[in-house]
Amino acid sequence: xxxxxxxxxxxxxxxxxxxxxxxxxxxxxxxxxSLYAVSLHAKFTxxxxxxxxSDSPVTPPxxxxxxxxxxxxxxxxxxxxxxxxxxxxxxxxxxxxxxxDSTVAQLVKQFQLTRMDLIYRPSLPAKLPxxxxxxxxxxxxxxVSKPNGGKPDALNVGINMARSPYFCTVxxxxxxxxxxxxxxxxxIVHSSLRTVVSGGVVRIINGCTLRDxxxxxxxxxxTWVERCQVVExxxxxxxxxxxxxxxxxxxxxxxxxxxxxxxxxxxxxxxxTDTVTEDIDxxxxxxHFMKENKRKYQMVFTTDPxxxxxxxxxxxxLARQRRRWQLGLMQTVMKxxxxxxxxxxxxxxxxxxxxxxxxxxxxxVIEAFGTFLVPFSFIIGAMPLSLFLLIIFLAVGYGTxxxxxxxxxxxxxxxxxxxxxxxLILMIYAVFENIGFRQIVxxxxxxxxxxxxxxxxxxxxxxxxxxxxxxxxxRGQA
Amino acid sequence: MFLIEDLTAMVLWLLATVxxxxxxxxxxxxxxxxxxxxxxxxxxxxxxxxxxxxSQFTNGEISTAQxxxxxxxxxxxxxxxxxxxxxxxxxxxxxxxxxxxLFFALGYVHRWARTAFGRSRAAQLEERSRRKEKAAVSTGxxxxxxxxxxxxxxxxxxxALAVDRLGTLAxxxxxxxxxxxxxxxxxxxxxxxxxxxGKSRHPAAIPLLLEELRKAIDEGNDVSLRTTKSALxxxxxxxxxxxxxxxxxxxxxxxxxxxxxxxxxxxxxxxxTAISRTTLSQDIRSAFLTKVPSDTFADVRARGxxxxxxxREPEATDALRKLLADENEFVxxxxxxxxxxxxxxxxxxxxxRCLGDNKWRVREAAAxxxxxxxHRGANELYRYFIVxxxxxxxxQITEEIQRTGMxxxxxxELSGGGEEAGLAQDVCRKMTLMGKTTLLTQAVAANIAPxxxxxxxxxxxxxxxxxxxxxxxxxxxxxxxxxxxxxxxLLRQSAQGGSLPSRG
Numbered sequence: 012x013x014x015x016x017x018x019x020x021x022x023x024x025x026x027x028x029x030x031x032x033x034x035x036x037x038x039x040x041x042x043x044x045s046l047y048a049v050s051l052h053a054k055f056t057x058x059x060x061x062x063x064x065s066d067s068p069v070t071p072p073x074x075x076x077x078x079x080x081x082x083x084x085x086x087x088x089x090x091x092x093x094x095x096x097x098x099x100x101x102x103x104x105x106x107x108x109x110x111x112d113s114t115v116a117q118l119v120k121q122f123q124l125t126r127m128d129l130i131y132r133p134s135l136p137a138k139l140p141x142x143x144x145x146x147x148x149x150x151x152x153x154x155v156s157k158p159n160g161g162k163p164d165a166l167n168v169g170i171n172m173a174r175s176p177y178f179c180t181v182x183x184x185x186x187x188x189x190x191x192x193x194x195x196x197x198x199i200v201h202s203s204l205r206t207v208v209s210g211g212v213v214r215i216i217n218g219c220t221l222r223d224x225x226x227x228x229x230x231x232x233x234t235w236v237e238r239c240q241v242v243e244x245x246x247x248x249x250x251x252x253x254x255x256x257x258x259x260x261x262x263x264x265x266x267x268x269x270x271x272x273x274x275x276x277x278x279x280x281x282x283x284t285d286t287v288t289e290d291i292d293x294x295x296x297x298x299h300f301m302k303e304n305k306r307k308y309q310m311v312f313t314t315d316p317x318x319x320x321x322x323x324x325x326x327x328x329l330a331r332q333r334r335r336w337q338l339g340l341m342q343t344v345m346k347x348x349x350x351x352x353x354x355x356x357x358x359x360x361x362x363x364x365x366x367x368x369x370x371x372x373x374x375x376v377i378e379a380f381g382t383f384l385v386p387f388s389f390i391i392g393a394m395p396l397s398l399f400l401l402i403i404f405l406a407v408g409y410g411t412x413x414x415x416x417x418x419x420x421x422x423x424x425x426x427x428x429x430x431x432x433x434x435l436i437l438m439i440y441a442v443f444e445n446i447g448f449r450q451i452v453x454x455x456x457x458x459x460x461x462x463x464x465x466x467x468x469x470x471x472x473x474x475x476x477x478x479x480x481x482x483x484x485x486r487g488q489a
Numbered sequence: 490m491f492l493i494e495d496l497t498a499m500v501l502w503l504l505a506t507v508x509x510x511x512x513x514x515x516x517x518x519x520x521x522x523x524x525x526x527x528x529x530x531x532x533x534x535x536x537x538x539x540x541x542x543x544s545q546f547t548n549g550e551i552s553t554a555q556x557x558x559x560x561x562x563x564x565x566x567x568x569x570x571x572x573x574x575x576x577x578x579x580x581x582x583x584x585x586x587x588x589x590x591l592f593f594a595l596g597y598v599h600r601w602a603r604t605a606f607g608r609s610r611a612a613q614l615e616e617r618s619r620r621k622e623k624a625a626v627s628t629g630x631x632x633x634x635x636x637x638x639x640x641x642x643x644x645x646x647x648x649a650l651a652v653d654r655l656g657t658l659a660x661x662x663x664x665x666x667x668x669x670x671x672x673x674x675x676x677x678x679x680x681x682x683x684x685x686x687g688k689s690r691h692p693a694a695i696p697l698l699l700e701e702l703r704k705a706i707d708e709g710n711d712v713s714l715r716t717t718k719s720a721l722x723x724x725x726x727x728x729x730x731x732x733x734x735x736x737x738x739x740x741x742x743x744x745x746x747x748x749x750x751x752x753x754x755x756x757x758x759x760x761x762t763a764i765s766r767t768t769l770s771q772d773i774r775s776a777f778l779t780k781v782p783s784d785t786f787a788d789v790r791a792r793g794x795x796x797x798x799x800x801r802e803p804e805a806t807d808a809l810r811k812l813l814a815d816e817n818e819f820v821x822x823x824x825x826x827x828x829x830x831x832x833x834x835x836x837x838x839x840x841x842r843c844l845g846d847n848k849w850r851v852r853e854a855a856a857x858x859x860x861x862x863x864h865r866g867a868n869e870l871y872r873y874f875i876v877x878x879x880x881x882x883x884x885q886i887t888e889e890i891q892r893t894g895m896x897x898x899x900x901x902e903l904s905g906g907g908e909e910a911g912l913a914q915d916v917c918r919k920m921t922l923m924g925k926t927t928l929l930t931q932a933v934a935a936n937i938a939p940x941x942x943x944x945x946x947x948x949x950x951x952x953x954x955x956x957x958x959x960x961x962x963x964x965x966x967x968x969x970x971x972x973x974x975x976x977x978x979l980l981r982q983s984a985q986g987g988s989l990p991s992r993g
Contacts, residue, residue, distance in 0.1 A: 055646045059649075127928055203714070404507075
């Protein structure tokens with residue numbers, strides 16, 4: 012019996028070891044590809060700029076769709092930031108998803124909107140709007156009210172209202188950098204291949220000071236949970252996604268700031284309500300649709316269009332967010348499991364999908380299991396010190412190298428944190444994020460997987476503090 | 490499973506390597522910050538040091554030789570960048586040739602050309618550039634066994650940046666370089682060359698750009714259509730004659746993109762100058778008035794309408810009338826959109842006819858165009874709306890009345906009395922019958938003229954909503970004037986189950 016238990020432990024530890032070796036190998040490859048792609052992209056755009064796109068009448072119009080549910084604290088700042096975007100032709104559509112707070116009232120007051128009876132032409136199924144708010148002196152902005160139906164439903168209403176050939180989803184608690192939309196459309200304008208999705212980078216706004224819908228001062232948040240998330244976001248957006256993009260195998264694009272071709276999204280069926288992460292799902296759906304219809308296309312991820320968003324401040328809110336993300340990822344990979352190992356989808360089917368399914372979606376269970384099992388095996392003497400050290404090194408030590416590398420890449424390319432103190436703090440957290448924080452997040456993610464298998468699939472709402480407390484007085488009022 | 494004794498040592502080595510690398514990263518951050526500080530300090534100092542020489546040169550106060558003498562010390566990267574930025578920032582059509590000469594004399598052009606084309610070709614191209622040689626119409630990629638390397642971003646980014654810089658030279662000098670860059674194996678370099686051609690607007694580049702356009706349409710060029718079109722749109726009205734031969738191109742898509750580029754040029758020019766038949770050559774006018782309206786490709790006709798509208802002459806009115814009745818919806822759509830010019834008031838009946846078009850985009854455009862005609866157009870719109878049997882057309886007009894702010898004028902007319910007030914009230918009645926009452930109800934509650942509020946209340950009684958009845962109840966209690974009295978009377982009438990007779 013004792014031998015069987017030891018053999019079982021040995022088997023489990025081998026699986027954990029293989030998991031960490033494979034994960035780190037993939038991350039290393041992604042890191043090298045990202046270093047190459049991001050550095051050269053930054054070098055080119057730093058000197059070349061985007062004036063050719065902003066000045067060109069050929070640049071396509073874009074509809075910015077902002078779904079909002081009880082976002083009274085930050086919605087005005089978000090809308091201000093998108094209205095001020097440097098872009099030749101845009102329309103801003105705020106979809107109030109049945110808010111019970113003063114979200115609509117704040118917008119009506121700020122932008123002097125009037126309720127009107129406008130035409131609604133549904134191309135995608137969604138709950139019917141109940142009211143439209145519009146100001147003829149500000150024709151680029153429209154607010155649509157509808158009964159609560161969830162974020163995908165609100166996004167579909169926004170797509171139905173949009174008139175532009177491209178639309179950009181923006182979270183209601185986010186701020187967009189002034190040139191970000193130009194940077195996001197650049198690959199679409201410059202590519203001769205049909206580009207149906209273009210994604211950008213999301214950064215954490217906590218700690219920053221806002222003024223007139225812009226970030227007046229970039230600073231780091233105060234708590235360790237938020238700071239660890241800053242490092243985590245930098246690593247994910249500078250090391251993970253550019254690597255997959257380099258291989259033309261983009262599978263995840265953040266819905267907080269993502270540009271899509273409207274016709275393609277409509278033909279693919281729009282945002283689906285059967286997963287809790289509609290942004291991941293629509294990417295897979297579009298891949299499916301385009302391949303089935305034998306259309307040539309690409310999806311791109313660019314590192315310089317930056318959207319700043321609010322991150323959870325407490326562990327409880329972080330837990331809700333990560334459980335939902337993991338549940339959504341599980342739902343999406345299972346919904347589109349035909350793509351896994353399918354050569355029809357190229358590198359996406361052969362590498363990206365299996366990686367996202369087995370490592371990103373389900374791997375957290377192995378990692379969470381290992382967090383307890385490896386120390387236990389070592390303590391009871393079922394694992395030699397050397398193997399224990401190797402697993403700890405792979406689970407923690409190597410992660411610090413990836414996180415430090417990501418911070419370094421941010422410093423040498425995007426350079427959004429102007430003070431040396433910020434970079435040093437980020438480097439310290441790049442080490443500590445791997446000790447404790449990552450393991451906690453892994454447990455939350457494992458809970459998400461557990462929820463998928465137990466059928467507990469509800470949307471967990473993350474409460475935000477909102478942007479208002481950090482808003483500096485407008486210029487001239489200070 | 491492993492050689493345990495080796496594994497411990499290996500883990501320790503790996504750990505030490507990771508720690509060392511992390512330390513290297515940390516040191517690199519300090520080094521980079523320090524290097525950046527040094528660079529920007531040196532750049533600021535160079536800017537200060539060479540400010541006088543550079544401003545004297547760009548103002549034409551000193552010669553190129555004197556400027557070269559004055560800038561002799563600008564040798565480091567920071568100083569060279571400072572000089573380059575300052576010169577590019579102050580370049581304008583009057584001094585661009587001088588600035589180009591200085592770039593040649595200081596060796597910038599040589600450096601850029603060497604980066605873009607390699608040592609051997611750079612010297613030859615420099616020589617051809619100095620002679621202001623015209624570029625040949627050839628845009629094919631040069632074949633080489635090393636093309637796969639040249640295409641990689643590692644090597645193409647520096648070349649693309651160098652071509653971008655070469656594109657800032659005076660058009661006569663930059664032509665040879667950017668035309669040569671169109672043979673580059675990297676699409677990024679070719680794209681930058683196309684953009685540079687657009688910026689320099691040299692007439693000799695038009696055939697090259699149109700060739701790129703043709704390739705993008707017919708052969709699947711890896712430089713995007715949008716990039717090439719953006720470059721073509723950079724040209725001015727006086728360059729349009731170079732485009733005209735392509736209006737007869739056998740490929741209908743080439744014809745379409747050429748007409749569309751011309752349309753964009755007209756749109757751009759009309760922002761700054763008033764365009765009329767006198768500012769355009771006979772060739773252009775006759776091509777657009779005769780050839781384009783009868784083109785077999787609908788998209789050519791559609792885009793051509795926007796150009797024709799700029800001519801403002803009777804022949805243009807006839808051409809537009811013909812296009813307004815075109816069998817293709819996109820032609821009608823684009824034509825009705827561009828008729829929003831008071832010169833084309835003769836076309837009002839044709840535009841009103843478009844309000845009943847079977848395509849909603851055409852109806853919407855017609856309503857927008859009519860609203861742009863001011864009072865006369867608005868009245869035409871109202872008259873059509875009141876009698877419109879087509880629900881979709883009527884809905885489109887109510888949308889326009891609300892979105893364009895015409896409702897404000899409508900309320901003003903209500904309070905003005907007379908025939909106009911009657912028309913406005915009929916519009917409000919029709920809107921009420923269509924259920925578009927939100928704005929009207931808000932207007933009754935707002936602080937506008939009592940006469941207008943009373944007429945609005947009468948109109949809203951055509952199909953009173955519960956919200957409106959509640960408002961009447963409030964007004965009858967709170968308003969002691971004629972509005973309150975009218976509200977009370979309407980409420981009583983409603984309670985008796987009656988409503989005002991419709992005038993429509």
